[in-house]
Amino acid sequence: MARTTKAKEARDVRASLALLWGEQDRPTRGPKPSLTPHRIAESAVALADAEGLEAVSMNKVAGTFGVSAMALYRYVPGKAELVELMIEAVLAERPDLxxxxxxxxxxxxxxxxxxxxxxxxxxxxxxxxxxxxxxxxxxxxxxxxxxxxxxxxxxxxxxxxxxxxxxxxxxxxxxxxxxxxFDEEQDQEWNRLTGELLDRHADRFPALTRAVAAGAFxxxxxxxxxxxxxxxxxxxxxxxxxxxxxxx
Amino acid sequence: MARTTKAKEARDVRASLALLWGEQDRPTRGPKPSLTPHRIAESAVALADAEGLEAVSMNKVAGTFGVSAMALYRYVPGKAELVELMIEAVLAERPDLxxxxxxxxxxxxxxxxxxxxxxxxxxxxxxxxxxxxxxxxxxxxxxxxxxxxxxxxxxxxxxxxxxxxxxxxxxxxxxxxxxxxFDEEQDQEWNRLTGELLDRHADRFPALTRAVAAGAFxxxxxxxxxxxxxxxxxxxxxxxxxxxxxxx
DNA sequence: AGCTCACTGCTGATGGCATAAACAGTTTAG
DNA sequence: CTAAACTGTTTATGCCATCAGCAGTGAGCT
Structure with missing residues (x-):
């Protein structure tokens, strides 16, 4: 079992690298692809920016192109590789120092x-x-x-x-x-509730109590x-x- | 929708705190509970230690007690709170400095x-x-x-x-x-594959190439x-x- | 003694996820 | 013009957390 997983991962690394470095042989036969890994990644980035990474499902990304989830698997080996492409997309320009x-x-x-x-x-x-x-x-x-x-x-x-x-x-x-x-509203709630707790247990948390009083938080x-x-x-x-x- | 979520979260915070601080009213009537939040958390910790956090599902944790997943919900509001109990369990003794x-x-x-x-x-x-x-x-x-x-x-x-x-x-x-x-085997694979890439693109990554040559990695x-x-x-x-x- | 009802743990269902398998339609190389 | 290669589809599997509703249990009260 571990062996199978390892072997599968090893294959994935090669596939990932080929994808990330653009070393793919684009086929000539068959219907024209309607998508590219790059466009898929861009759309996934937009989705993640708007709704967070947990909103990035194969289904939703595919939905932005009006295709089924499984269509994406023609361009990307799996979700892990899609995320790697997202990372690459976002680091696009080399920092000039x-x-x-x-x-x-x-x-x-x-x-x-x-x-x-x-x-x-x-x-x-x-x-x-x-x-x-x-x-x-x-x-x-x-x-x-x-x-x-x-x-x-x-x-x-x-x-x-x-x-x-x-x-x-x-x-x-x-x-x-x-x-x-950080979440403004939630932070206030946290301060309020933790404040209550500290009032009741000031002897157990003396340094923390002093820090809160001194405005450390x-x-x-x-x-x-x-x-x-x-x-x-x-x-x-x-x-x-x-x-x-x-x-x- | 956001409103409902917020309200639900607020309720959860109170429930969480009561659970974490042991401020629960234990009922007298009805069958004796066969579990406690503490025992559940301990079992979940053991599971996470052995197989990782992703292996901690309500089903598996319940399985270690021979009960169904839903039984756990009598002791713990949900998975998030269970994880919080796991954290507490693992920080049990205050560090003596x-x-x-x-x-x-x-x-x-x-x-x-x-x-x-x-x-x-x-x-x-x-x-x-x-x-x-x-x-x-x-x-x-x-x-x-x-x-x-x-x-x-x-x-x-x-x-x-x-x-x-x-x-x-x-x-x-x-x-x-x-x-x-870090994973020994995978690390070697990474070094090998990245080494190949660097050989081919030494001019694009001069500092990295020098660092690898100097044994920085x-x-x-x-x-x-x-x-x-x-x-x-x-x-x-x-x-x-x-x-x-x-x-x- | 017997009743009630809070409490326990259960089954079954819902909706989400990644992805495997098999199939239908399309295009191009031979 | 046929066959191979390629695209996108539907359907299904097996996870996951969690909701709703049901049956059994036993402490406390009458």
Whole structure:
């Protein structure tokens, strides 16, 4: 059973990559296809933007073209691959960091801001990329390459640069998660109910009670992206300062 | 429709909280209940530990008790609430940070290590807590309180301490995500296939090509938790140093 | 002792999902 | 002009959460 699954997945990776990198042989015989993987992905993106990723079912996507769900399977091996195409579609243009200045820090900051912009425009991207990715398309690699290029002047080892990249991606994904969680009305309800509970159990949660009283959970004074990025990059700078003299 | 959903959710929050905080009136009449919410949650946790969160269906959980799926609805309002109980079950004991030493940094580090331990023991926790949380149980608040307590000696504002807390939680959740993504066999397959692609497109991804050549994607030399935590907390230390003189 | 009714657990149905299988219609290469 | 290749369809399978309604149970009251 595990064996069958593994084998099927291996086949899927190849199919996925061919699809993502546009290395498909388009057939000549038979009726003209009315769709393309690209158009399907675009429509799915529009649907996800409007109603969330959970609204993206094969049926609904097919419905936007007036065809049956099964018609999509002529263009896309399955839903997982469709989601991968959606990710690629949304990362379409490679981020240009040259306007940000010359240092590694302004460039990586710019990369983070652009990345954050994509997550804000397409909140479903978080859930989409959380599904176990087996294949990366060219646009995903574009973004990865841009971030790694920004980190080259740090003088850190390749492994360290990769780790830093993961930290920054992680920060952005966490903010995206917080963005998803946030709902004005629900937030007030949460504060009200949790406030009641804290009143009744102040002795059990002393630090939390003090934090709430001090307004720690009110509207954030500082932009969370700026705050998080400043902390992480300050930490990276400390690492550079520490390694630099010893290594050079 | 949105209105109905909202109203239903509001009712659910109250029900959830009552369940999570054990503020249920247990009835006297009728047949003795054969189950409890707690036992159901424990069984669901065991199932999720063994087969993942997606294997936790009402049917399967009920099956472990030899009852029908609908029987569970006598104890738990729905699946969302069951998942919340699972989270509470897994955060059962409040983290004791006193052994870690006296500074904010060793304490927060200890908190992070314990938190990471929970995510390692229960990889499904990531997905479970990613679902929009509407209510927090006492154990979740215990953990929050412990982290905020550790941060009090920093001298940062309450809002800043909250932000730092979110950064640390985020780090751990990202590592948990990376743990989920990782699969030895699949990783090798990925490296092989992506390597092929990079050979063919080295000019498009120069920094990535160099990074791969330098072994950035090989087995990590340093523990990612230590690396990430050191970076973030170094950054926090920088903030403390910067604010301290001006504020004091 | 017996009645009532809250409470338990059950069966069966609904509507959603991805996708497998088999089939009918269309176009082009030989 | 035929056969192969290709497109889109209908139908069906097996999951899933959850609603509605039914039968049995047993504590508390009369």
């Amino acid at each position: 040259s306007a940000a200045g010359d240092g590694w820090r302004p460039r990586l900051t710019e990369w983070a801001r652009r990345s954050w912009g994509v997550y804000q425009a397409h909140p479903w991207l978080l859930a989409a990329t959380a599904m176990r990715r087996q294949a990366m398309g060219p646009h995903q690699l574009d973004w990865l390459d841009a971030a790694l290029a920004a980190l080259e002047p740090t003088g850190l080892t390749a492994a360290q640069r990769h780790q830093v990249f993961l930290l920054v991606v992680g920060l952005i994904r966490n903010l995206a998660q917080q963005l998803l969680d 009110g509207p954030a004074a500082e932009d969370p992206l700026t705050f998080g990025l400043d902390r992480i990059l300050d930490g990276v700078q400390t690492l550079i300062d520490r390694e630099g003299p010893g290594a050079g | 006193s052994a870690a030493g006296d500074g904010w940094r060793p304490r927060l580090t200890e908190w992070a290590r314990r938190s990471w331990g929970v995510y390692q023991a229960h990889p499904w926790l990531l997905a479970a807590t990613a679902m929009r949380r509407q209510a927090m149980g006492p154990h979740q608040l215990d953990w929050l309180d412990a982290a905020l307590a550790a941060l009090e000696p920093t001298g940062l504002t309450a809002a800043q301490r909250h932000q730092v807390f979110l950064l640390v939680v985020g780090l751990i959740r990202n590592l948990a995500q990376q743990l989920l993504d 090989g087995p990590a030399a340093e523990d990612p938790l230590t690396f990430g935590l050191d970076r973030i907390l170094d950054g926090v230390q920088t903030l403390i140093d910067r604010e301290g003189p001006g504020a004091g």
